[in-house]
Amino acid sequence: MKLIANIIYKRPWIVLIGLLVTTVLLGTGVTKLETKNNQDSELPEDDPIVKTNDYLEEVFGKKDVLIVGIETENIFNKETLSKIINISQEIETVQGVIGDEITSLSTINNIQGKDWGLDVGPLMEEVPATKEEILELKKEVFSNELVIGRLVSEDATFTSIIANLDEDYDQTVVYNEISEIIKKHEGQEKFYLAGAPINSHEIDTGIQDDVNLLLPLGLLLVLIGYFISFRSAKGVILPFVVVVLSIIWTMGLMGHIGFPITVVSSVLPMLMIAISSSYGIHVLHRYYEEILTSENRKVAARETVKKIGPAVLMTGITSAIGSATLIIFKVTSIQEFGIITSLGIISTLLVSILFIPAILALSKKKGEKKSTKNREVLLNKFLLWVAAVSLKYRVRILICTLLLFVISGIGISKIRVGNDFIKYFPKEHVLRSTFNKFNDKLGGVRTMDIMIEAKEADMIKDPTFLKKIANFQKFAESQPGIGYSSSFSDIIKRMNLQMNDADPKFNTIPDSKNTIAQYLLLYSMSGDPGDFGDLIDYDYQRAKVKLFLTTSEQEEHIALYKKFETYVNENFKGEANIEFGGEVMFWLAQIRYIVNGKIQNIFLAILIVLVFCVIVLRSISLGLLSIVPLTVSSILTFGFMGFLGIRLETGTAIITAIGIGIGIDFAIHYLLRFKEEMMITNGNLEKATETTILTSGKAIIYDVVSNILGFIVFIFSGFLPIQYFGWLISLTMITVAFGSLVLFPSLLGIFKPKSLFQQKMIVVKEETPPKIIKKEMALSEESN
Numbered sequence: 001m002k003l004i005a006n007i008i009y010k011r012p013w014i015v016l017i018g019l020l021v022t023t024v025l026l027g028t029g030v031t032k033l034e035t036k037n038n039q040d041s042e043l044p045e046d047d048p049i050v051k052t053n054d055y056l057e058e059v060f061g062k063k064d065v066l067i068v069g070i071e072t073e074n075i076f077n078k079e080t081l082s083k084i085i086n087i088s089q090e091i092e093t094v095q096g097v098i099g100d101e102i103t104s105l106s107t108i109n110n111i112q113g114k115d116w117g118l119d120v121g122p123l124m125e126e127v128p129a130t131k132e133e134i135l136e137l138k139k140e141v142f143s144n145e146l147v148i149g150r151l152v153s154e155d156a157t158f159t160s161i162i163a164n165l166d167e168d169y170d171q172t173v174v175y176n177e178i179s180e181i182i183k184k185h186e187g188q189e190k191f192y193l194a195g196a197p198i199n200s201h202e203i204d205t206g207i208q209d210d211v212n213l214l215l216p217l218g219l220l221l222v223l224i225g226y227f228i229s230f231r232s233a234k235g236v237i238l239p240f241v242v243v244v245l246s247i248i249w250t251m252g253l254m255g256h257i258g259f260p261i262t263v264v265s266s267v268l269p270m271l272m273i274a275i276s277s278s279y280g281i282h283v284l285h286r287y288y289e290e291i292l293t294s295e296n297r298k299v300a301a302r303e304t305v306k307k308i309g310p311a312v313l314m315t316g317i318t319s320a321i322g323s324a325t326l327i328i329f330k331v332t333s334i335q336e337f338g339i340i341t342s343l344g345i346i347s348t349l350l351v352s353i354l355f356i357p358a359i360l361a362l363s364k365k366k367g368e369k370k371s372t373k374n375r376e377v378l379l380n381k382f383l384l385w386v387a388a389v390s391l392k393y394r395v396r397i398l399i400c401t402l403l404l405f406v407i408s409g410i411g412i413s414k415i416r417v418g419n420d421f422i423k424y425f426p427k428e429h430v431l432r433s434t435f436n437k438f439n440d441k442l443g444g445v446r447t448m449d450i451m452i453e454a455k456e457a458d459m460i461k462d463p464t465f466l467k468k469i470a471n472f473q474k475f476a477e478s479q480p481g482i483g484y485s486s487s488f489s490d491i492i493k494r495m496n497l498q499m500n501d502a503d504p505k506f507n508t509i510p511d512s513k514n515t516i517a518q519y520l521l522l523y524s525m526s527g528d529p530g531d532f533g534d535l536i537d538y539d540y541q542r543a544k545v546k547l548f549l550t551t552s553e554q555e556e557h558i559a560l561y562k563k564f565e566t567y568v569n570e571n572f573k574g575e576a577n578i579e580f581g582g583e584v585m586f587w588l589a590q591i592r593y594i595v596n597g598k599i600q601n602i603f604l605a606i607l608i609v610l611v612f613c614v615i616v617l618r619s620i621s622l623g624l625l626s627i628v629p630l631t632v633s634s635i636l637t638f639g640f641m642g643f644l645g646i647r648l649e650t651g652t653a654i655i656t657a658i659g660i661g662i663g664i665d666f667a668i669h670y671l672l673r674f675k676e677e678m679m680i681t682n683g684n685l686e687k688a689t690e691t692t693i694l695t696s697g698k699a700i701i702y703d704v705v706s707n708i709l710g711f712i713v714f715i716f717s718g719f720l721p722i723q724y725f726g727w728l729i730s731l732t733m734i735t736v737a738f739g740s741l742v743l744f745p746s747l748l749g750i751f752k753p754k755s756l757f758q759q760k761m762i763v764v765k766e767e768t769p770p771k772i773i774k775k776e777m778a779l780s781e782e783s784n
Helices: 002-010 012-032 050-060 078-091 131-142 170-183 196-230 233-257 265-288 295-326 332-362 374-392 394-412 430-442 463-476 488-496 514-524 554-572 583-617 621-625 627-645 651-678 685-716 720-751 771-781
Strands: 065-071 097-103 110-115 117-120 160-163 190-195 446-454 480-487 542-549 576-581
Touching: 002 012, 002 295, 002 332, 002 374, 002 394, 002 480, 012 233, 012 332, 050 446, 050 542, 050 583, 050 720, 065 078, 065 170, 065 196, 065 430, 065 463, 078 131, 078 160, 078 170, 110 446, 110 488, 131 463, 160 430, 170 196, 170 233, 170 332, 190 196, 190 430, 196 233, 196 265, 196 374, 196 430, 196 463, 196 685, 233 332, 233 394, 265 295, 265 446, 265 685, 265 720, 295 651, 332 651, 374 394, 374 685, 374 720, 394 720, 446 463, 446 583, 463 480, 463 488, 463 514, 463 542, 463 554, 488 514, 542 554, 554 583, 554 651, 576 583, 583 621, 583 627, 583 651, 621 627, 621 651, 621 720, 627 651, 651 685, 651 720
Parallel strands: none
Antiparallel strands: 065 160, 065 190, 097 160, 110 117, 446 542, 446 576, 480 542
């Protein structure tokens, strides 16, 4: 640090020019940033669910869908039926839609038995002309199990149009074109849009809205925080410039590396506001101390770097390490967030330690006397009272903290994990209402795919095997949370029913394999065997059962999966290989990685930070003390989550890593200053505590105020996990401050670590301990 301090002292302009060039070079990376909302690449490639989904796509094809829901009092009226036909036709023109793979009342194949065989054709080729024809259509719909409850609701108030999409479709184009089509047909009906392109568009829009709203709001609030803390132009402008430069460096690095913006990393600009303001506050506050005793501003700037530099460097490295431990998660967005946050922290400490002192070294005035501020006097009195209470009631404070741990442990036991993506959005969001509508009317849109792979080709045509599939469907549909199921067995049952005059007792799988083969032959005469391509493979060896779920509770998803796994293992044992995939299984896999990763992340981060602090501080006791605030904060925060029902999922999983960065920042600044004051005061615990809390402690208070103002903007996010992140990180700031300002003095007073209480004392010629306290009190009357 001496080298950097001397460069700033002698060549501040060189430092500033270097920072400018670096900012320009890194800033070009911002133009390369892209948004990613695709969940497919979130899990490791070797994950069983990923492999199963890849296999399912290989066998049955990968086709995202676009869904249009139509609601009215009764869909069986000429106007609504006409719109169904017209919209189905117009959707064919949407770029990315596979024109001959649209399912609606006007396009779905209706299998009917005739004297000559099976007739396969559209259920509604044209709008019924008379009431009688409408009633006949309604009768046909309600007698078709492949339609009622799946394509048309049982109360006849809701229907859907489903279109398959090409793999390389453009979600923005699809969203815009389908929106124009729906707008053209507005009337008595209410329309609902769902499917992959709609979901992706809403996530992209939410991310962009967050950045546009939260970033300027966060910058404004942190400016207010600086003004409250310093009440001077330099105290506001300098740390604010550090914030801006840190954001540019971090987001530029993100663009150069090729990391996309996700729901998780969308918080990064606001997070850098808080982190960079923290470093800026500590540097600037130390400068205000040094300027009181330095001969000029350049000397004060040099001494600031020499004295605060090691603490900033140490906190920056440990904070970066804490964030880097997020790579232990096997969830891509969390790993990327950990890496880029670590790089952002390093960037921030460099900007803070170089920019502020360089500017201050060039300032024209040493400082101006200002009148005593009552606010500062009150803050000093409050801090001294905190120090006195912490030392006087040290044992009671420790007991109360342990009691809080016990209570938090109860809360931690209540933590629920996981969410599917729809719960990223508030209850009033259009996607939430859309999903709820499909759940209520058509058995849901969340899916679980079960691939049943027989040992031999053509085995799926075997009646016994097909009956087992049908029985599994019956079992699945009897479970709460399952809307309906779909498989090749449904098609065979429909054929058998229609070939036997629609007699309900024939709504079963035929007993003869030859009969099934004949039905398929008859179907091929008027229909296309490729119609079953998403349910059966060409060799009739692999079948897919698609389950539609009405619940979004992942605990229920887990319970359902376990039931289904037990059932298929018992009933298909030795006959087929069973694999579970689909959207729901993806989210369940992600839960497993988040829970396991969180446990590993906590222990790894604390262990690494502990080892690092022991090495740097050259003391096991100080190393252990340094992790107290972050440990206290983590336990209290997770207990709070449990009691309030805030789930552990992608957004909240990163709390600990950020909390560790904040906790170690406060702890190191406090401990290093306390160690310095213990040497100056010849081991006087009370005096050292008073001076420390009036210097580093005051900087921590300023830090907490400005950061909470910065983090609180997250409550305005369009994503619930980000809102929770804002509340939780603000709580983390408070609990870490408690650990540093209240618990530290108590622990130091109780345990009296040798590395602090038996260190070699230094002689101070210029001032006695009482004058030191007086000098720190004078900080309330001085600034520049």
